[in-house]
Amino acid sequence: MTVGNLLRRRLRTKIGNHMRRVHDFRCEWRAGKPVCTHLVLGGAGLLERLGLRGRRRADLAPCDANVEIRGSQIVLEDS
Numbered sequence: 001m002t003v004g005n006l007l008r009r010r011l012r013t014k015i016g017n018h019m020r021r022v023h024d025f026r027c028e029w030r031a032g033k034p035v036c037t038h039l040v041l042g043g044a045g046l047l048e049r050l051g052l053r054g055r056r057r058a059d060l061a062p063c064d065a066n067v068e069i070r071g072s073q074i075v076l077e078d079s
Contacts, residue, residue: 003036011041011061011074020059022074024049036063039074 003025011019024040038060040048045058061067066077 006069006074009072009074011039011076013076019061019076020045024058025063026060039063039067 006022006025008021008023011022013019020042022039022041023045025036026038026040027034027036029035039062041059041061044056047053048058061076068075
């Protein structure tokens with residue numbers, strides 16, 4: 001699976017609360033490899049991806065060991 005396969009998927013929590021769609025990723029270089037640190041969500045995230053940043057900042061969800069991919073959805077541990 002590539003990062004591109006994760007774009008536009010719905011993000012939901014384990015108890016079933018639906019959040020927004022994933023439109024981009026935040027990454028850091030660690031030991032010479034890119035590591036995803038955050039998922040960028042919602043309409044503001046889409047505008048950011050297109051290079052049209054608005055006044056509103058995009059919502060971010062941490063991308064860590066609590067994130068799973070289940071079918072067409074990305075599942076996040078409830079906080």
